[in-house]
Amino acid sequence: MKIGYARVSTDDQTLDLQRDALQAAGCERLFEDKAGGAKAERPGLGEAMAFARKGDVLIVWRFDRLGRSMSELVRLIGELDAAGIGFESLAEKIDATTAAGRLVFHVFAALAEFERNLTRERTHAGLAAARARGRKGGRRELSPEKQALIRASADRPPAEVCKALGISRSTFYKYAPSRADAAGASMLHTKRESQQ
Structure with missing residues (x-):
């Protein structure tokens, strides 16, 4: 079964474009969220993942509708893959049910790990440089x-x-x-x- 998931970030945005694309792709069931902010709850996504069964395919209009960051996207697709659920992104034309699609996600996972490591290294280097100049972390004292x-x-x-x-x-x-x-x-x- 093809399951569609659509998300917009604010209440004044519309889901029509995504709904039309998902229905045209043959999705039999649609789940939706209107959620903004990095930590906003997404009950529609939770329902979609709970509803999906082994052999189903979760379809989104674009990658950023599923994950807000590369690491979140890779994590969610890993969860789907472990449950035997496929993933497809219409705009990027990537189908993770194929060998080529899985290869792309392995590359994405490697890039996400690389990005995390670079961020960690830059943070540690910045903190070390600040300490060398006599500065310490934390909030500044009030006047x-x-x-x-x-x-x-x-x-x-x-x-x-x-x-x-x-x-x-x-x-x-x-x-x-x-x-x-x-x-x-x-x-x-x-x-x-x-x-x-």
Whole structure:
């Protein structure tokens, strides 16, 4: 069975082009997602992969509809292959059910691994160069002025101070430890009361 999967990144984009291409390719069942962002959930993809059985072929309009990165694409196609499910991309005209298509994906997997290794090496080299210049990682210290404003804001709610200074709540409590202790004690007291 041919199973189609379509995805758009935002709600204002339309799936019509992908639907038409997948139906023209003979897909008997379509699964869809409207998901943006690298970590967005894709329930449609999960349903498609759960629905597919050995011998089925999952078809997408383009590679980037299945995986947002080369490594994710290779991982997903590896999962499909391990389950005996084929994969086809219409725009790139690659059919992973053929020997030539599988060869292309082995090349993709090697390129993805190469890319990961290069990124790792560049990161380590950059960190070593920064350490050699006396710089260390982590967030920068707040200016003495902002630190003083935090300490002087004992009567204001933390959310208000954070918004005014453009800082996170964790940064606020880092420079106002007495407020952090008070907040922790208050939470502990509330928890104990609810347990009684």
